[in-house]
Amino acid sequence: MSYKIVFFDIDGTLVNEEKVIPADTIAAIHELKATGVEPVIATGRAPYFIKPLAESLGIDSFVCLNGAYAVYRGEVVYKRVIDKESLEALVQLAGTHKHSLVFEGEHSFFSDTAECPMVTDSVLSLKVELPGHDPEFWKSNDIYQVFLHCETPDEEKYAELTDRFTLIRWHKQAIDVLPAGGSKAQGIEAMLKQLNIPVEESVAFGDGLNDKEMLKFAGLGIAMGNSNPELLPFADYVTTHVDERGIRNGLIYAGLLPQEAAVK
Structure with missing residues (x-):
């Protein structure tokens, strides 16, 4: 499968327990962008929580607030408010x-x-x-x-x-x-429709309970090695720990980065 877009959770996925982005994760995201594949943040956090992190990774598209608010390259593509x-x-x-x-x-x-x-x-x-x-x-x-x-x-x-x-x-x-029924998957679905990208051509990385629907929905769902055990049944693949090149190794599994860069 040739994947065109990758959705990344933040806490426990892009950042570790100290809320620091591992250096190899930064490198892996930039390498992914260089291939023409779109990296998107998919988080429970609000947009105003993620600006410094997104800028450091060169990412300008995101699904925030657990799928209730989605922005693609500065344009709002989906909103779902609570009545x-x-x-x-x-x-x-x-x-x-x-x-x-x-x-x-x-x-x-x-x-x-x-x-x-x-x-x-x-x-x-x-x-x-x-x-x-x-x-x-x-x-x-x-x-x-x-x-x-x-x-x-x-x-x-x-x-x-x-x-x-x-x-x-x-x-x-x-x-x-x-x-009710809200999840990151809803915001992701809206963005994919906006971009006319089939869901089969999407990848999602996550580690927490709010990532269940996202991993199940994406064409390829990848759980981090440090994931909540309850998430694992929803994943197609389990990569290594966030601090053990988990993002890079997951991207390698997906065929999006060179195999020789893998570390076990």
Whole structure:
């Protein structure tokens, strides 16, 4: 198969636990671009979280907010916002349980709580700035994703909202709240249609639970060697660890970089 486009998750895929891009990953992405294959970031992060990383890799196309917002070379090609009625239901329920929310818009994000240790811990783990404080932000702005802050035993308190939302845990104290059925695969599908590229000619790399649909959807789904074990059944191939030339070795498996560069 001749692949034309490759989608890369960020955390645990392009960057390691220290949120650093391994030098060989940077080299591999630049080598991939030189072949004419399009590299695209596919992440749960918002667009304003990824700018420095994207620039360092020379990537200007991305699927962000777990598929709810997609941009190809500076042009927005897909948006999926959360409806206000669903947001209101979430706000009311989270308020009842005293769980903090962070609302992610197109250009900025805000918390409904002035100070919350869970918000601080989860957001700083991404090595980005903390959100502003505006409990009303969701009312007057398009919201694509919400961080719900609670620990695992409290997740069941939101079971009544599963017809409105997809909930995916990404931190011990935080959950991504997406529109029902939302996933990176939706944004990827929209971008492929825009570019008239068959899904069979796409590759996706990931390591986390929010990468399941993406790896299953792509023509070739590659899981990192450091992946959550629950992701592996959805992958066509498991490459090496992010710090062990995992991106390069996966691209070699896909036939997109020379075989002689592989390291086992």
